[in-house]
Amino acid sequence: MTRITPQQESENRIGAVLVVGAGIGGMQAALDLANSGLKVHLINDEPSIGGTMSRLDKTFPTGDCAMCMISPRMVESSRHPNIEMHTMARVLSVSGAEGNFTATVEQVARYVDADRCTGCGACEAKCPTKVFDVFNQGLSKRKAIYALFPQAVPNTRAIDPQKCLYLTRDVCRKCEKVCDADAINFEDKDKQFDLQVGSIILTPGLKTYQPEIRQEFGYGRLKNVVTSLQFERLLSASGPCAGTVTRPSDGGHPKRLAWIQCVGSRNSHNSNPWCSSVCCMYAAKQSIIAKEHDNEVQATVFYMELRAFGKDFDKYIDKAKNDAGVIYKRTMVSEVVEDPETHNLFIHSVAEDGTLINEEFDMVILSIGFEPRTDAADFADIFGIDTDEYGFAKTSKLAPVETSRKGVFVAGTYQGPKDIPETVIQGSSAAAGAMALLGERRGTEVKEVVLPDELDVEGEESRIGVIVCHCGTNIAGTVDVQKVADVAAKEPGVTHAETVIYACAPDGQQRIRDLIKEKNLNRVVVASCTPRTHGPLFQDTIREVGLNKFLFELADIREQCSWCHMHDNENATSKAIEIVNMNIAKTNRLVPVTTSSVGVNHTALVIGGGIAGMTASLSLVDQGYAVHLVEREETLGGLVRNVRANLEGDDVQIYLADVIKRVQGNSAITLHMGTTVDKVDGFVGNFETSLTNGDSVAHGAILIASGGVEYSPEEYKYTESDRVVTQRELEHMLAENEPEGGKCYVMVQCVGSREEPNNYCSRICCQDALKNSIAIKEKDPAAQVVVIYRDIRAYGLKEDYYRKARDLGVLFFLYTPDEKPNVEPEAEKLKVTFPGKVLGKEMVIDADYVVLSTGLRPQPDVEKFAKKFKLTCNIDDFFLEAHVKLRPVDFPSEGFFLAGLAHAPKNIEETIAQANAAAARVGALLSHESLSVSGVISKHNRDLCMSCLACVKHCPFGAPFIDEDGRVSHNEVKCTGCGICAGVCPAKAYQVNYFRDDQITAMIDSVTDVF
């Protein structure tokens, strides 16, 4: 739905958004909104943000560490000036309407003052009360005063009032005594406050199925049966056994591991009827990682159907099978029995040939599914939204993130089971909804910071101030901080050195500001914790009194010294001295770094006039930006023109006609039909693109929604017989004519998909087959429908339709790619033969129609197209996004975004979500008047450059280029400061700001000065 926003109405709208739930989806929405100039209130009921993803060890299909990916997002969310975090809080009630809501929030007492707490953790060490660690899924203990996990954001501890000795029995107060920062506040009370917002985004996340219900698997009774989430913690390097998987019964290293799939999913009797969408993939991931941890591991996965339907997922399963030697058994497990002596486990199952098997394992992992949170019904009531029969937020498949209440959006697993990238996509997509609603109110609720002019320190002698932090006892308990300061004071360039109890606390920062003024310092070294989290804080501190941010260095003597050399005080102190001196040596050579900025053209270029391109264009104009939409055909609509309805029964053609009408009728969208891009020049914020029809367009961002094509089959006698049709053709037949009575339809799945050279799942074909099967059976119950399949990938809530099809009498038979069905046209019928797996006999069906489930393909000319933008594709010729998990609609090149089939096969709902997500990302970029170029970038010296092109070849971001004079120039806007150019340049023509060769060399010289 487009919202036509009359000016007078928008006056009452509030440029702030409430995001409820700070998992990866909530953070994505919050960051996109905040970056577009809207104020965000980010609410989370746990003491730290991070959600389910923070509990994962690695993620499929790249095997990246989940914490390494999510941690920067958490820090970014907590530091963003437009985001206000409210942890341990929940919404009690919401009043008002779209554009102007009032939410009443309750924040429970934390008993630790966030303004004073430095996150040192001394309290936790002294707390005598141990409780089960919920974060580690009960596999270890934590204290009553705790951080949810080591990388928690905010890193303020919280007291569990149910477990704390003082709060329950009025004794102890040890934490209070040990806290040097006076941060413990037992008088803390629960608070209530109201927030005024224009829109609400719900990302409350999920609950996992309680596997105790399935008693036959023995969870809770048999020690070595764990859930998949517990196994994540066991694998995690920061988990209860530090990444060395041990089994609960005896601490031994399990070698024979079994995964049981669909525990709590796809079963309407004592589990949830839906498919949880992610378990097939995480089981593959866990088995691969377990094998990486211990090469002797033999993993077996007991599964019903392998639902590897996402981008590159099938390849990942192949990797599990072929590289990690994972054994996949398609069977249902009847029970798990324990050997009482060894606590080993026996799994009973039926082999493909029908024989009973009893196998022994050291450990069994239950692949538990997702379900809505226990409080989902109350939650929906509070926000006044409808849910579906299962408790998920109700949305239309054509508006996947809009709830039944206007102005309230939903994203992530509360909308239905999904994985991380889809959650991120929906997070951005929900943000796009709020941006479209509140576009005109951007910047009205956010504060602008006014800073003093920078002091000119050019040419001055170094006057370095060194502040060595005690961090309570965290550093001072191991390192002699006074000695470190005394040695530092004698180093060249140092004017003053002293110690402070907590450098990061408000009084510590004030001391730094005062010292700069008092001692006339022109450079600062703080020796405390890691620059990754605390660097920006101190940089802001010195900037507030006029010092350039880059006249600062943080010496990490906590994470990289005191914490890992505890009880070795003498050596830790010498190391701390060396670390501080290295940083002083560098700081002596630091120079101010100026950050420049470039203007932004608030226009987007959208390539592709299919549903993805049109949806994104409409969102962008609603947000207030102009759009140039380029379509190489003469008509809008793309592949969706051929689709009548989706699986859920929405009329796609009516929807498409409405979208086309709105696109054509919108004066902010300039249509360029029958043409395509010829050449792109410029960089983020300022592109100049010429089209093949001679037009030229100036724009700030590019969204590629170039789509794909449907596969036209040659298999199964498609070209020989009129009665061999595709699903799409059958859909038209069924819509145009009533089915003739009692006909037999045989559908063959995975035609042209999941096999070389197109070894990927086309994702939509199972849905098409179910849709058409149900349509046939509903119109003509006497008709016979047989689906011959490899895996029915009815993921998420689509499982309902798989069940419905079976209930209607549709028959499903398995085939394997080495024994494909054979289709033989005969006089009247088509004879279909295939090996019947269950009966062990060849099956013969006389079919009236054979229906081929043909997949999707990338655009045939995509490689040539990609070259125009210097973008890359994966092996299957779908565009490669910046990061498969967390940046699913961005390209690595700044200013380029991606949506729809050009990214990977997906259905209409997913395409709409992704198109809106891309529109949010584009909108957040275009909202800026100017983009500031990061300070840490590579500086190119043309006088030294020989134009050997080493940098041009190696730069992943395309920053160095061959200029008009034939020599190399460097575009600093594209530069990310990685310094690869500096590393490869034989002439040393590149120097990275803040990491210049002389600065690094000074550190090396310092560390080798001991001789």
Add this chain to the structure above:
Amino acid sequence: MTAATEKIEQPVGPEKPQEIPVDWKANIVAFACHYCAFAAADLAGVMRLSYPSNVKVVRLPCSGKLDHSYILRAFERGIDGVFAAG
């Protein structure tokens, strides 16, 4: 290609190996990418993992920034080991 039967000669060093003093400790410099290896070194601290204290980390914006001249400089000035991580 060297035939498997060919005799491999032991390399003869120009100098006799120096005596290692009893209290000798290697001096090691690590070059770490800000985003991964430096973060990993931080996590080691957060988890209170212990390792010898003779490793000092130089933070780089990316391991791609590691210049051969840094490594040569370190060895030239007598470092005992260089650890590049990213």
